[in-house]
Amino acid sequence: MQTIAPILPPATLGMLGGGQLGRFFVHAAHEMGYQVWVLDPDANSPAGRVADRHLQAEYEDFAALDLMAGQCAAVTTEFENVPAGTLEYLAKFIPVRPGAAAVSVCQHRIAEKTFLADNGLPHGPFRALHGVDDLADLPAELFPAILKVARFGYDGKGQATVHDATEALHAFNGFGGEHCVLEKRLPLDCEVSVVLAREANGAVQVFPVAENRHRHGILDVSITPARVSDALAAQARQVACHIAERLGYVGTLAVEFFVSGGALYVNEMAPRPHNSGHATIDANITDQYMQQVRALCGLPLGEPRAHSAAVMVNLLGDLWYRAGDERSHEPDWSVLHAVPNLRLHLYGKHHARAGRKMGHFTVVDRDVEAALSVALAARAAIG
Template sequence: MILPPAMLGMLGGGQLGRYFVIAAHELGYKVTVLDPDANSPAGRIADVHLCSAYDDAAALASMAETCAAITTEFENVPAATLDFLAQTRTVRPSASAVAIAQHRVLEKQFVRDAGLPVAPFAVINTAQDLPADDSGLYPAILKVARFGYDGKGQARVADAAAAAAAFEQFGMQTCVLENMLSLDAEVSVVLARDADGHIVTFPVVENSHLNGILDVSIAPARISDVLKAKAQALATQLAQKLAYEGVLAVEFFISEGKLLVNEMAPRPHNSGHYTIDACVTNQFEQQVRALTGLPLGDARQHSAAVMVNILGDIWQDGEPAWSKATAHTALKLHLYGKHEARPGRKMGHFTTLAADRDSAHNQALIARSELGIG
């Protein structure tokens, strides 16, 4: 067990890293952030900001010397960085788990081989791997194997010709071609697993997306208790198969009443932001606890909640109308402190709280409209 006031390390300086720093500080820890952006939201509030690349030898040596344990806020940290730090320090999650989550082919194959349900897919290494029109995979989504997020590196394709064009557009890098199913809903489960294998799951969240980016998350999800329990069980099974240590998010499709694993994230997740205001322990405190060996916190939800993402698009006519959002007394506004607003960039979020889900949802939709979101 690593106790305060030890120094913890965070690879990545975005909003997820920022909330980790906040949670760690509240528990009495200090934090070093490694991020190449001098204006990174996490770096600006950390005790130490190493403004260097993720493979910078001097920065990694400094982190290895000063940090008792190290984690990450995003999955595209070089595996060699995690391996180097793990030689002398506690690193959670492991490089092997992150390597699977950062590569869609490895991820899909791991989930399938673990016995969990996934949508039909094909691995595309060359144009010759693209299935014919009669394969049963079309319509489909072509996704690059690495560095795709928030709808980037993805293309909807109706047939083999469209798939070939998209594959060429993606530079003929390895892709996954996944059958595009008719969806009843999309949900996610955020959980934490400690080094002893204990797992705590947060309530299942229902998600909707706009232009490939998460728009609204409703907690608890508007699905049956049977499906909620099944989703938590499948996420738990996946964490156990990975021998995972840390916070893990698992996204699911629900198609024709059946759950299918879509993808996983080896870190806290956008759809888990509601836990900051609506749960006894939020996902970032849970990340600190799993990293340091503290007992995992109570994940119980005490208020119905709806989270809405705030993207840079609403700054196009100047500063948004925050007075309208803050007029809602049960709305919690979170701005990430990013120095530049750009279309599609996550600049913040808000969460509405209520005694029941419908009331929270109605308030969220009103505030979303007042801010000009969507």
């Protein structure tokens, strides 16, 4: 069992990655009295702009990593594609949570699927593709299938739907021969996710299960609590805990699931807070970012219970563009401010692009159906 003395304010914490997940971590850490240094190559990264210091550098810039190791009491990440070598390097000097081994399983789809299979965890049929030879003798039951590059995919990028082995070969070559997984496309009843946090001593706290709707491969709406049976929700929470334990995970972890034919299948894991956990900021006693701070600092985890039902809606860059006009326009936020139980979060990104996550809003209500209808009406009103 790995224990360290708790890290207390005004210590400085390190964050690898400067996106919105990092920005919310900075907010949580600041609220709790810590300082935060953010490392991200983008001069305008959302987290870098609110950090005590932004190290504008690449993830393998060792001079920047030395600075971080010299000043920060511990380091975490908000971006699963931070090179494992970077985490290993930092871990020579300061606690790195989650650790390189756990992150590397989550950042490679073949490693991830193999981990699920080795641990007897429910997952859909798949084939690991290291080269064209692995495309021989594919069973017909695998199709229709989704080909996914093993590394660096997100928001549905690096994916192609294929209907037979010929299409699979074509798409595999189209991805430049990168290692891939070929997954059976499951008919989905719905998708759910579980966010949890785990302490170094193994204590775990699990957030209520979220029900997720995607549009074009990108999370669109997240509904908590998920409208699934208690048994299914309990199973999802149990599988997520099992994963955290087997990974020796420390920090905030998200597990995405498919529900197909009434059964649960793990889709993927994210070694960080998750888009579907944003609503915990507005609807839970402790949110997923506070848990990340607590786990990182060796503090006991907080109570994750929700005090309200919540519906989170992502605001993508598409909202900034009107049909037939190439210039971007700031949406009319007064439409959303008019809804009293709606909380708007904008990430301060300078450039709106189609599909880019620019912000989100959360509607909280005692009743989940009421929250959903208010949220959908608000979304329709803003565009």
